[in-house]
Amino acid sequence: MNAEMLKEIYTKARQWVEEAGHYIRTNIDNPLTVDTKSNPNDLVTTMDQDTESFFVSKIKETYPDHSIIGEEGYGDKLTTLEGTVWIIDPIDGTMNFVHQKRNFAISVGVYHNGIGVIGLIYDVMADVLYHAKRNEGAYKNDKKLNPLNKEVVLEEAIVGMNHFWLCPNRLVEEETMQQFVRKVRGTRTYGSAALEFAFLSEGIIDGYLTMSLSPWDIAAGVVIAGEVGGTATNIDGQPLNMLEKNSVLVCNSNLQKDIIKFIKKGRK
Ligand code: IPD
Ligand code: CA
Ligand code: CA
Numbered sequence: 001m002n003a004e005m006l007k008e009i010y011t012k013a014r015q016w017v018e019e020a021g022h023y024i025r026t027n028i029d030n031p032l033t034v035d036t037k038s039n040p041n042d043l044v045t046t047m048d049q050d051t052e053s054f055f056v057s058k059i060k061e062t063y064p065d066h067s068i069i070g071e072e073g074y075g076d077k078l079t080t081l082e083g084t085v086w087i088i089d090p091i092d093g094t095m096n097f098v099h100q101k102r103n104f105a106i107s108v109g110v111y112h113n114g115i116g117v118i119g120l121i122y123d124v125m126a127d128v129l130y131h132a133k134r135n136e137g138a139y140k141n142d143k144k145l146n147p148l149n150k151e152v153v154l155e156e157a158i159v160g161m162n163h164f165w166l167c168p169n170r171l172v173e174e175e176t177m178q179q180f181v182r183k184v185r186g187t188r189t190y191g192s193a194a195l196e197f198a199f200l201s202e203g204i205i206d207g208y209l210t211m212s213l214s215p216w217d218i219a220a221g222v223v224i225a226g227e228v229g230g231t232a233t234n235i236d237g238q239p240l241n242m243l244e245k246n247s248v249l250v251c252n253s254n255l256q257k258d259i260i261k262f263i264k265k266g267r268k
Helices: 003-026 046-062 094-099 174-183 193-202 215-227 253-264
Strands: 034-036 043-045 067-070 084-092 105-112 115-123 128-133 138-140 158-161 186-188 207-213 230-233 246-252
Touching (some): 003 046, 003 115, 003 128, 046 067, 046 084, 046 094, 067 215, 084 215, 105 215, 128 193, 128 215, 138 193, 138 215, 158 193, 193 215, 193 230, 230 253
Parallel strands (some): 158 207
Antiparallel strands (some): 034 043, 128 138
């Protein structure tokens, strides 16, 4: 994709993200229809669906040859990342959206032949946009984010994580995870994977570790984190697959090695 095309798609994507965010913000106090999906805590609202449908119609109208992967099912069923693919989570942090009316984000990643070229994470209620174009750095609104080049040791690291290691398909022994939580300086759970990637990129947490996320949770974040020198892999240090669920570890690369080594002893 040439620089001119990249800029054009970025401009449109940003405009649609801001438009969708403005709509959500101005309607935040309206009554919501809340449903559940895979389990009673997996929430979806008409706002999630309407927002994804808004993106899908804009993209299909403007770029009919692009493909879309979206959480709510308005996109395409893809088996390859060939061509230009938009990976969208209309509301990441739906539980926060429903219960707190804040701390959720719109997350849009654009990939070209499998390579992430644009990442947009919009913290809607705070009106803060994290954004990046490949090889052009990452920004928080107008401020360029600094590279993550500080050496961080485990004992001084703040790591974003949730308690999904307790899920039935435990990837790492519980005892090891308990030791890990004690080893690091602190843990944080924000309830939006996209925002956790954004906070990592901003350098206010040092890592983010989770056992299972979908492509739409991470697509934009991977691009933004990559622009500040963050490394995003699965918990074995292997590349992420944007067509499947992955375990995810994102941090600066010195800390990444230490975390992988630490949890490896409890890896099943
Ligand atoms: C969820 C959030 C949450 C993460 C879950 C995701 P959703 O996304 O990112 O932080 O722990 O695994 O499913 O369902 O609110 O879009
Ligand atoms: Ca999500
Ligand atoms: Ca979502």
